[in-house]
Amino acid sequence: MRKYTPKDNVQKKSYYTDRFWVAPRVPSLDVEAGSHFDNVVKELSKSVSVKDAKVQIGQLRIVINAKDNFGAIKTLRDSCGYKMCSELSAVDYLAQDGEFEVFYQLLNLDEAKRVRVVCRIKNGEAVESIVPLFKSANFAEREMFDMFGIQANNHPFMKRILMPDDWEGHPLLKTYPLHGDEFASWYEVDKIFGKEYRDVVGPENRDPSNVDRYDSQRFSRVGYEVPFAAPIEEGNEQENPIAYSETFMVDYTTGTTTLKKRK
Amino acid sequence: MQVTNKLTPFFENLNFERDDNTMVINFGPQHPSAHGQLRLMLELDGELVTKAYPDIGYLHRGIEKMAENMTYNEFLPTTDRLDYIASTANNYAYALSVERLIGLEVPRRAQVIRTMLLELNRIISHLFFVATHALDVGAMSVFLYAFREREFAMDLMEDYCGARLTHSAVRIGGVPLDLPKNWLTDLSKFCTKVNHELEHTYEALLTENRIWKMRLEDVGILSAEDALSWGCTGPMLRGSGIKYDIRKEEPYELYSELDFDIPVSDKCDSYGRYALYMEEMRQSVKILKQLIPMYGKTEPKLMAHAPQYISAPKEEIMTQNYALMQHFVLVTQGMRPPVGEVYAPTESPKGELGFYIKSEGEPYAYRLKCRAPSFFHTGLLQEILVGTYIADVVTIIGSTNIVFGEVDR
DSSP states (O other), rough: OOOOOSSSSOOOOOOOOOTOOOOOBOOEEOOOOTTTTHHHHHHHHHHSSSEEEEEEEEEEEEEEGGGHHHHHHHHHHHHHHEEEEEEEEEEEHHHSSSEEEEEEEEEEEETTTEEEEEEEOOOOOOOOTTTTTTHHHHHHHHHHHHHHHHOEEEEEEEOOOOOOOTOSSTTTSTTSSSTHHHHHHHHHHHHTGGGGGGGHHHHOOTTTOOOOOOOOOTTOOTOOOOOOOOOTTTTTOOOOOOOOOGGGGTTEEEEEEHHHHHH | OOOOSSSSOOOOOOSSOOOEEEEEEEOOOSOOTTTTTEEEEEEEEETEEEEEEEOOOTTTTHHHHHHHSHHHHHHHHHHTTTTTSSHHHHHHHHHHHHHHTOOOOHHHHHHHHHHHHHHHHHHHHHHHHHHHHHHTTTHHHHHHHOOOOOHHHHHHHHHSSSSSSSOOOOOOTSSOOOTTTTTHHHHHHHHHHHHHHHIIIIHHHHHHHHHHHHHHHTTSSOHHHHHHHHTOOOOHHHHTTOOOOOOHHHTTTTTTTTTOOOOSSOOOOOOHHHHHHHHHHHHHHHHHHHHHHHHSSSSSOBBOTTTTSOOOOOOHHHHHHHHHHHHHHHHHTTTOOBBBBEEEEEETTTEEEEEEEESSSSOSSSEEEEHHHHHHHHHHHHHHTTTTTTHHHHHHHHHOOHHHHHHOO
């Protein structure tokens, strides 16, 4: 029977996990009363509903509703001094919950504190763009769209950024294979040769570690070197043993016999 | 979308010659001053840039995707290929975020070596910046002199780890090797040399150079508000008068024990940034000089002791059965950090470099996001270039010090 592989997550999995393995968790602490983060949570609770606020590894992680993202980040910027959005992106949880987790990493330069605002959206939903608040979100949101297909509403230029404009599929989805899908294997072939040459050229091999035993265009075997692009599928490889140079064996301390012979 | 191939090539939907005085030009991706693979589309009115559109992705290798398919230790050499001018900074940023996720204490000797390597890399990267920036602007000789000293620094890196560009000299939990014999002597000689060359060669050639000043002063002005809004970090942020260095504000490794200054420039232009880079090299030398005596006072332990995550030292693996079993599991299956997420910012030579790692308790990271400073500095180009002259475009790109390995990832 063919081995079952889940279709909703095609990323590499551990080949063995102990039955009784329980993964430990990073300590997730409550916000200390009176601390800077406590003030942040209080300030934020005035305008938006804070679903959860925990301190993980020195940084505050605030969970909010996705529709509040603009308001929450605006409050953080204007009232709490978080003047820089250092990063934003998403995490794919489509296989588990059918949702994306979008996070915004904000920095307060005066207090040297960092806050991560997290919200969840369903597949196909969009988030509100925060470009009016932070221009750094311009490229970051485009990258999020490129990698996950999450649109940002009211973004000035919602276009692919890293992948080509005519690419299909979003590479960081868990359903997207590491070496690319069907579309990816024909993309360059179509670009360079044209669609009509698909049969001649064949799909692109996108696995850099792939070694084809019978591919005499790209690989050669020591001891069985054959002419470039020679057909060797039928096993008609000529054995071609390596002949080592005789000079290697010469003992220079005794006599000059080899040299004499050469003269 | 037009279907393109060799016979029907792809013509951008751009009017290169327009009725009015505007023209669209394509800068890169093969332009020697594009610092790798930057494609800029510029709309010009005469010589004035009226629109700029940076197009990136020509070096995209899907490193974040690869991280989801590699164990934590497997991924570390891949981080070399992000900012390939200062690989150790990437290795370190990655190792730090995994260590914070696990909650690991690194031995002191490893900390000293790591801090030394980080600062040496900062000098390597800054020398590269000065060299290429000067070359872009037209000062050929600085390029040659700066690359000479950079070679010496890379020789030091080679003596330590065997590689010159892709170091992988930092491991999760410590460093793999102790310093070789005479390395510290060589390092102190190098420090003296760099300090001397800084004053007598680079600054002597550039700082008061009339042409250099004309090309850099009041070019690429970036206000403090814009720097914050665009997510600029490192010398770009400090060049706009904001004193924020992660080494000081959110210290990691030994930076809290070291005495160094954070240079700030409030001129907001390319010249101010250039001066910052020069001063930062001096501060790096100062840090290195303080680290040399610290090395001797440390225990000779290099890797953290955490059998669940880190393999034991080799002599233990070769003599003790349990250490061998642990090592076997860690190599074949990979370590399993706790469930949770971490974002660990570090001050790389270019700015804030941090790895966001989301772990689900598996040997493979569930999501890894590399926050690369150059990515945001490239985004800035679409605004900072508008209103400048075409001759200054190269100066501004050089001044942002972007490296495409980490822009495209």
